[in-house]
Amino acid sequence: MKQPHIDAKATCLGALMLGEASGYEIRKRFESTFSHMLDIGYGSIYPALAALERAGLVDVVEVRQSGRPDKKVYSITEAGRKSFIETLLTCPARHKVRSEFGMVLFFADLLPRERIDAVLDQRMVELTELADITETWLASDESRAAPAGIRFAAEYGLELINANRRFIRNKRSELTEQLAAEAGTTEKRNIA
Amino acid sequence: MKQPHIDAKATCLGALMLGEASGYEIRKRFESTFSHMLDIGYGSIYPALAALERAGLVDVVEVRQSGRPDKKVYSITEAGRKSFIETLLTCPARHKVRSEFGMVLFFADLLPRERIDAVLDQRMVELTELADITETWLASDESRAAPAGIRFAAEYGLELINANRRFIRNKRSELTEQLAAEAGTTEKRNIA
DNA sequence: GAAATCATGTAACTAGTTACATGATTAT
DNA sequence: ATAATCATGTAACTAGTTACATGATTTC
Numbered sequence: 001m002k003q004p005h006i007d008a009k010a011t012c013l014g015a016l017m018l019g020e021a022s023g024y025e026i027r028k029r030f031e032s033t034f035s036h037m038l039d040i041g042y043g044s045i046y047p048a049l050a051a052l053e054r055a056g057l058v059d060v061v062e063v064r065q066s067g068r069p070d071k072k073v074y075s076i077t078e079a080g081r082k083s084f085i086e087t088l089l090t091c092p093a094r095h096k097v098r099s100e101f102g103m104v105l106f107f108a109d110l111l112p113r114e115r116i117d118a119v120l121d122q123r124m125v126e127l128t129e130l131a132d133i134t135e136t137w138l139a140s141d142e143s144r145a146a147p148a149g150i151r152f153a154a155e156y157g158l159e160l161i162n163a164n165r166r167f168i169r170n171k172r173s174e175l176t177e178q179l180a181a182e183a184g185t186t187e188k189r190n191i192a
Numbered sequence: 193m194k195q196p197h198i199d200a201k202a203t204c205l206g207a208l209m210l211g212e213a214s215g216y217e218i219r220k221r222f223e224s225t226f227s228h229m230l231d232i233g234y235g236s237i238y239p240a241l242a243a244l245e246r247a248g249l250v251d252v253v254e255v256r257q258s259g260r261p262d263k264k265v266y267s268i269t270e271a272g273r274k275s276f277i278e279t280l281l282t283c284p285a286r287h288k289v290r291s292e293f294g295m296v297l298f299f300a301d302l303l304p305r306e307r308i309d310a311v312l313d314q315r316m317v318e319l320t321e322l323a324d325i326t327e328t329w330l331a332s333d334e335s336r337a338a339p340a341g342i343r344f345a346a347e348y349g350l351e352l353i354n355a356n357r358r359f360i361r362n363k364r365s366e367l368t369e370q371l372a373a374e375a376g377t378t379e380k381r382n383i384a
Numbered sequence: 385g386a387a388a389t390c391a392t393g394t395a396a397c398t399a400g401t402t403a404c405a406t407g408a409t410t411a412t
Numbered sequence: 413a414t415a416a417t418c419a420t421g422t423a424a425c426t427a428g429t430t431a432c433a434t435g436a437t438t439t440c
Contacts, residue, residue, distance in 0.1 A: 003428085005292070006292045006295055007426090007427070008428075013412090014298075014299070015249035017302075018300065021299065022391075023390055023391080023392070024390080024392080025332035031424065036291070036294065037289060037290075037294030037295055038289075038291060038295065039269045040289060040428080041288075041427075041428080042391095042393080043393090043431090044427080044428060044429080046392065046393055046394085047394085052394090053236055053410065065390090066434070067390095067436080067437060067438090068389085068390050068391070068438095069388085069390060069435080069436070069437095071391060071392080072391095072392080079311070080252075083399090084300075085303070086238065088295065088296050088302065088307075089303060089307055091292050092288075092292065093292050093293040093296050093314065093315070094287070094291070094293060095290075095292070095293040095294070095315065096289070096290045096291070096292045097229060097231075097287070097288070097289055097290075097316075098229075098230060098231075098287075098288040098289075098290070099228070099287045099288070100283050100285050100287070101229075101285040101286060102196070102228065102287070102288040102305050102345055102348075102349075103198055103206060103229055103230065104280050104283075104341055105278065106206075106341055106345040107206065107277075107341055108219050108339070108340065108341025108344065110209075110277050110280065111280055111281060115280075117440070119285040123362055124321060126287075136271075142352055143344075147300070147371075147374060148275055148301060148367055148374055149300025149301050149367070149371070150296055150298055150299075150368035152297055152366075152367045153264040153294055153298040155359075155363070156294075156297070156359055156363075157294075159355060160355055160356065160359075163350065165357035167347075167352075171348070174344075175340055175341070175395090178340035178343075178344075179339075179340050179341070179351060181273050182339060182340055184367065192299055197398070199400090200399075200400075204436080214418095214420090215419080215420065215421090216417095216418065216419050216420080233401070234401070234420080234421080235401060235422090236399085236400060236401080237390080238420065238421055239421085239422085242421090257418090259408080259409060260418050261408070261409095261418060261420075262407070262409095262419080262420090263417090263418085263419060264420080289414085292419090363417040364431090
């Protein structure tokens, strides 16, 4: 057997460790609780849940609903819990970033001022949303009852969000001033 | 035409914006300069360079070397530069994180103390290496001559690295104490 | 009346990773 | 001796994304 990574299946198991949920609800958990670490879409979730069921790592109950579509509520089994813990124990604990945002800033001198402003503004909006979600959770009763790791991860996430906001707030004017100054003196890179 | 993302091809073009390089040297740039935003391996780089050449976005010169393998030095063409700038202008400026590290911490209460320690120690090593590389670059002459965006991105990266290190340094003992306390009182999640 | 939410799923496509293949040279 | 560095490339595999398909209900 090879090194198990945290793929879509393990990711779903992780979400189900917090309690039973439908595919749709699992997605919601990745927009809030897990948003700073992982993200998956429906196109990954539904096939993953089907595979987990076949493997006996989750149970399903179909729930009739009036007024809205029926749903399938999944819950993790004992075998699923074991498998998930095994993954957490043996996976390489990597931290990967794929930041198109960072690349745009890196090459800021090649781009018009409006693009840089738009990109920084948009990022600030995203960061503020994330900060709100996390702060709300940390202030909730749910958070007080949660295991230490979950609180730690949330506080860690919030700290990084705030570091991002602080940096952008404090340094963006410096960046735009320098870009303006450079554009005046050396036109090399834009024209080259 | 659809929205161009920063894929392996655009990523290579970005690396070549800093000057001509071989596939091997491009990889090096992603271990230092671009390490906090993107990462790609040889398996992505070589096919991408071949495709870029076919598209006329890069030029190649084969260079004979004595004592080491010959290499192919790639340089970006005018068309390549235009294409890259177009990508930067129109790509969605996302910032994606995939953190198995974060997931392990999130579920820390399910894992033995040694795993948590190992994961945090390893992360500190990585962060320290990255900080060293970035600090060295920021103190160099190269950095003083670089466009504002590049310095901004480097300072931004360093700030975040330091926020990570600070958080881990200040809060890890709190985490391990709480985990120890919880393990004593409630054994629910481990045994369930 | 339009938009958002709730809800599941598939198929085609895109794209990245890992392992393999090869091999000289240099530093420890 | 052994590991690391320099150097390129392919093939098979893995896995995620996007678009499509459908549709009732609720909120604005």
